[in-house]
Amino acid sequence: MASPEIQRKIDRHGADIDALYDLLDATNTKLGTVADVQQQHGIRLDEIQQTLNHHEVRFDQIDTRFDGIDARFGGLEGRIGGLEGRFDGLEGRFGGMEGRFGGMEETQREILELLRAGQVGPTPK
Template sequence: MAPSELQRQVSQNKNDITAIYDLLRHTNEKVESIHTRVGSIDTRVGSIDTRVGSIDTRVGSIDTRVASTDTRVGSIDTRVASTDTRVGSIDTRVASTDTRVASITVALRRHDNRFDEIQQTLELHGTRLSRLDETLRDHGTRLASLESRFDTVDGRFETLEGQLAEVLMILRGRGGAATS
């Protein structure tokens, strides 16, 4: 090989090595940029996890309130059944309230628009929870109204029992006079 050919190959190799270093530097910059974005995504995921935890707490509170409401409805059902047996003219049905809260399943991807969808979903759940709170308050009002009505019916039963006792005494008094 001629010295100029060797020098050309050395020069070509040097240029190739420089290009490889430039490519490596560019790749390292891209990796650092991706690493920064992943850190940002991790921060946003932590924020979403916190919000989901808050929603879980609210759902737990609602479950407790629903269980309390179910207990009260059961007690009212028992009183209505007793009243139906004694009088036979009251036919009241109390509907129980079932609340379903769908669990939030989040599939995280690297795309920012996916986080916006998750945010919208969380806002919708907040609205639904507010509506559930309103429904529970309405049920509390209805239960209080039913309890008041039951107290009124109990008073009427007591009055009827007293009147029935008086009628029986009158009838026994007449029957005793007829038999003696």
């Protein structure tokens, strides 16, 4: 048989080995939990990536629509510019008509004054 000192060392080494196995089991359990969480994170990241891809497609569609709207506004801007030119021409014509009406008004005023003064009478038939 072994001496008590050797037996004590064997027992202590056995307890140390058992403690190491317990520590290894706890570590493996933790690693398993970490691996599960990493897998869940990977799945969630894939879902987020799919959502981002969907948003990218939608933003591209919206961008295309805005380009179309921008082109339509460009056409409207040209048409409005043409209308402004036409209104400027009408404004000039109305200014000329205003001058003519002013002249007609002055002529009517002179005729009225002459009629009041008796200088112009009805023409005989």
